[in-house]
Structures are given as C-alpha cells and as structure tokens.
Amino acid sequence: MQVTFLGTGTSQGVPVIGCDCPVCRSLDFRDKRLRVSMHVEADGRSLVIDTGPDFRTQALRERIMHLDAVVFTHAHKDHTAGLDDVRPFNFRQNSDIPLYGQAAVLEQIKVEFAYAFAxxxxxxxxxxxxxPIENKPFEILGLQLIPIEVMHHKLPVFGYRIGDFSYITDANFIAEPELEKLRNSKVLVINALHKGPRHLSHFILPEALEIIEKLQPKVAYLTHISHSMGLHAQVEAELPPHVHLAYDGLKITL
Known part of the structure; x- marks a missing residue:
C-alpha cells in the first residue's frame, strides 16, 4: 500500500489569504498546505479520501491516472468542494465514480451537486x-475499510483504517471503543490544528500527542495543520522521534 498526503492544511489552507505571518511567508515547500485529502493505492486499487477545493491541483500534481472510488469523512466544504473534478476520470474510464460516506453526507452532496443527480x-x-455506509467494515473492490467514528464538536465524522494504516481528521474526541479500532496500527495519521489554546472542534498538538502515546503506533503523522502551528522545520524538531508533521506530497509505503 502507498498513501499520499494530497493536502495537510486546514479549511483556509496555508498560506492564508491576507496573512503576513512567518509561516505564510515561508519559502519551505512543507509550509505550503492545500486542503486536507489522502490518496490510497493498494493492490491496484486507487481511492481518494475527501475531494476538497484543491482536488484538481492535487490530482495533477500527483499524476493520479485512475480513480476507483471517493470516500468521504464528512460533508464540510473543505472536504467535498472539489467533487466536480472527478469528471476526467468519468471520461477516461468511461464509468461512474462510486462515492462512499454516511447517509447524511451523501444527502448533502446530492444537494450541493444537484446538477449531477438531476x-x-x-x-x-x-x-x-x-x-451509504454505516459504522461497520465495508469493502471497495475487495479492499476492506473500517470506519472510525470520531466527533468534530457535535458532528460525527468517519476516519478510516485500511490494513495497518489509520487516518483521522477533523476530530476533537474519540470514544474508547473507536480508539480500540486504531490499536496496532503501523501508521497513524491524526489531526493537530496548532499548539494551543484548546479548540472547539479539532485536536491541538498536546491532545494529538496524548492519543499517539496511548495507541503506540510505529509511526504517527499530524495533519490538518494551521499556520498558527508554526514553521514546519521548527515544529518537526520538537516532536518525539516517531511523530512527524505531514506535508503535501509526502508518500508512505506500508
């Protein structure tokens, strides 16, 4: 399996429009963060988790040539707004693109992309x-995905486990039964917005590190990172050896 971080930023991305902070002015490519999304390639299958506003740019950058399905975490615009850009895959593959997500998420997509369902x-x-999927394992072309229900303030959001890879974004609470699904992951990806103060709907860095310490994955990566986290190089140097800030374009092979 190979996973690629298509985007690792918050809903505004980094740099933020109109911001003149050191992170937004940074020349380090790792401080340029598009909206959060993942590409998963496993046994010939190609899945994307979330199609945010930057999906077209991300797919072109990573030269994604085939797409078997899109899996959604939730219906917020920074995770769905780029869905229209699956059209080239429709044309190239001469097939529909399957979308997987909670029933409420898919209903919202039907509203926001009503022209596609007219x-x-x-x-x-x-x-x-x-x-539509529920909080139980399902398959896409024989590849098993295990949903992980987390809370994004009061909104249920799905993370996913695929083999030894687990992915959580837009969360500020994970119940114990859902945490158990993440145990023994070789690679854990979890959101960490900034160092503090506490946030209404996202884990901050100390909270993410606490969960990582509890689950003890072989390696962990932080995503959904805001410009207020600090410069990539500086924050990376402060983290435990098995924890890293993810960055756009990072590829991991499992």
Missing amino acids: EHKYPGTPRLQLH
Whole structure:
C-alpha cells in the first residue's frame, strides 16, 4: 500500500489569504498546505479520501491516472468542494465514480451537486454512484475499510483504517471503543490544528500527542495543520522521534 498526503492544511489552507505571518511567508515547500485529502493505492486499487477545493491541483500534481472510488469523512466544504473534478476520470474510464460516506453526507452532496443527480442531466456533468455506509467494515473492490467514528464538536465524522494504516481528521474526541479500532496500527495519521489554546472542534498538538502515546503506533503523522502551528522545520524538531508533521506530497509505503 502507498498513501499520499494530497493536502495537510486546514479549511483556509496555508498560506492564508491576507496573512503576513512567518509561516505564510515561508519559502519551505512543507509550509505550503492545500486542503486536507489522502490518496490510497493498494493492490491496484486507487481511492481518494475527501475531494476538497484543491482536488484538481492535487490530482495533477500527483499524476493520479485512475480513480476507483471517493470516500468521504464528512460533508464540510473543505472536504467535498472539489467533487466536480472527478469528471476526467468519468471520461477516461468511461464509468461512474462510486462515492462512499454516511447517509447524511451523501444527502448533502446530492444537494450541493444537484446538477449531477438531476433527472435530465446537462451533458458532461459528473457521473456518480452513491454508497451509504454505516459504522461497520465495508469493502471497495475487495479492499476492506473500517470506519472510525470520531466527533468534530457535535458532528460525527468517519476516519478510516485500511490494513495497518489509520487516518483521522477533523476530530476533537474519540470514544474508547473507536480508539480500540486504531490499536496496532503501523501508521497513524491524526489531526493537530496548532499548539494551543484548546479548540472547539479539532485536536491541538498536546491532545494529538496524548492519543499517539496511548495507541503506540510505529509511526504517527499530524495533519490538518494551521499556520498558527508554526514553521514546519521548527515544529518537526520538537516532536518525539516517531511523530512527524505531514506535508503535501509526502508518500508512505506500508
């Protein structure tokens, strides 16, 4: 399995429009963060977790040539707004693109991309198949995914475990039964917005490190990072040896 961080930033991305802080002015490519998304390649299957506003740029940058499915964590715009850009895969593969997510997420997508689900579609609109999922394991072309329900303030969000890889974004609480699903992960990805103060709907760095310490993955990566976290190079040097800040374009092979 190979996973690629398509984006590791918050809903505003980094740099933030109009901001003149050292992170937003940084020339380090690791401080340039598009909206959060993952590409998973396993046994010939190609999945994307979330299609945020930067999906087109991300797919071009990583030369994604085939897409078997999109899996959504939740319906916030920074995770769904780029869905229209699956159209080239429709044309290239001459097939619909399956979408997997909670029923409420898919219903919201039907509202926001109503033209793709109209009875009489305009030519060239995205061709999409909706597959509602619940909090239990499911398969995409034989590849098993285990949903992990986390809370994003009061909103249930799905993270996912695929083999030894676990991915959590947009969370500020994980119940014990869901934490157990993450145990023995070789690679754990978890969101960490900034160093503090505490945030209403996202883990901050000390909270993410506490969960990592509890679960003891072989290696952990932090994502959904804001410009207020600090410069990548400086923060990376402060982290435990098995914990890293993710960055856009980072690839991990399991």
